[in-house]
Amino acid sequence: MLRFIKTLLLCAALNTAPSMAEWHYAERAIMGTQVRLQLWHEDSAEAEHLIEAVMAEFRRLDNQLSPYKENSELSLVNRQAGQGNVNISDELTRLIDKSLWFSQITNGAFDISYATLGKHYDFRNKKRAHGDLTDSLLEALNYRHLKLNRKSNSLRFSHSQTKIDLGGIAKGYAVDRAIAILEQAEICCASVSAGGDARMLGDKRGQPWLVGIRHPREKSKNAAVIPLRDIAISTSGDYERYFIDEQQERVHHIFNPSTGKPSETTEGDTDKLISVSIIGPHGFDTDPLSTSVFVLGKEKGLALINRLPQFEAVVIDSNRHLFFSRGLENL
Template sequence: MRLLFIRLQWLFYVLSASVLLFPAPAYAQWYRLPFQTMGTQAYVELWAEDASQGKTLLTDVQSEFERINQLMSPYIASSELSQVNRDAATNPVTVGAEFYQLLQQAEQLAGLSDGAFDISFASVGFSYDYRQHIKPSAAELSSQQPLINYRLITLLANNQVRFTQQGVKIDLGGIAKGYAVEQAIGLLAKAGIKHALVTAGGDTRLLGDKRGRPWLVAIKHPRKADGIVAQLPLSDSAISTSGDYERFFIEDGVRYHHILDPKSGQSPSGLMSVTVLGPDATRTDAMSTTLFVMGLARGMAFIEQQPEFEAIFISSEHQLYFSSGLAQ
């Protein structure tokens, strides 16, 4: 009996030492966080092997969005965008490399799209208030619309920005959220995460698959609050949707929404939404806005010339149209 007790006591010491030497692993699982940022709802979901890392990365993603918001929001007086809008028509404004590089991307897409994508839409856009149902008068529109011209934005050496005409304003609303989504995914990838989803507003970026299954990304129905028109099985890609239902008001039967045609300073009416799929969210965000402005015929011709991108158009008649890569 005493021998049995000694053996059991010895076994207890061995097991205790094993626990000390090899602590119980933190079980891998999905970590999720919804949050508000950049004027919209955002969400991150990731698979982490360690609870501490998973929770830390969720807050890191939220912090990354807020960092970018502080740089690029037109509603924050200290943002670089606000500084540019205040001063660039008087003197060159020096901005950070990150902001400058995003302006370069916007300029490139403006040239590629013959001005369909134009961040100077804000020269008229700031005269709209969709919550208060306010739009520019005919006189205001007549004076402000000529200021929508990306060629009036000059990117100088040493990260300097200059407007060549008084009254020009810019807004990165057509590209900044996609950029923030892409930056957040880059942050997760750098931390060793293999499976993640980050979404903000209409912009989503997927890192890997959903552990052996594709992510299912829904395309919202443009006229039904909780409806969807399609679910796409995707992995390791980006998808962005621009629609006339995000910020809008209706007056005298006309829908005034936040996507403006640079040529008129008014909301185009031929489409209800455009969804773009591609390799990174910065580009899909900007491309979805571009195609919406272009309209169905011109937009379809344009997307067919972009080999890395595909698109789904929903016309004002509720018809779906697919670019050739998706139609197959």
């Protein structure tokens, strides 16, 4: 609360100062999505410098964490960790450690080893892993195969065919890193988003940021609009990357680790979710939580969020009905 009051006072001071302060905007294609940034600054040159610093940080993380870049640290791990210990950076250790923590508290609903089978899906070309391949690799898809040594910063996979992908946590982490850059520069008001992950620094010049949650079946509409200040929000939905197969089933990118297949979003099943938005202090947490709740389903997913202080959820079930976690129900 003190931090929020301080932010408001700083913004008020900027409002009364005789300057050319204005909003500065930027958008770049990085990490397989659109990275968007807006910030309030009185110096255009300094604002541009900060924009480039933020985008450079996104590119750095993409170069380190992309499973599609042959020279990334993640690709190196996937090539070698199945044969023995691989030395990894402090940053990758932290990301994997956090991922494993979410695997534990969600009983495996969040599992970065989903890539073991996920890598065999090609959403652009409407290709999925065949049943025989899924059956043969399912044993390798298990976060317990990840043997992380936090002291020595090393990692090995106890199954030779295990692979990992940080797509369920890396963008939330990147958004936090971007906000840290802006905080260090004493920016009062900013918003950074990367795909379904966003974080707001302060408010929008005395007003809350109005964040729309996209309608999962009507692209041009919002299912809800939420006023937010100084907080993160992450959304996972079956409409982000998907294709419709020959049986007219939706094949999307959010995998259920227990089956090795995309989570079912069968119409009419009121526990199945098609959109999950998590609100909380940091994208490093809201990003994996949105995936976790999606996989867990409405009942178990909302129960998880209701047990976690500082987090709230907005979910949409397969019947397109909206539900809220306990802290949002009476707002």
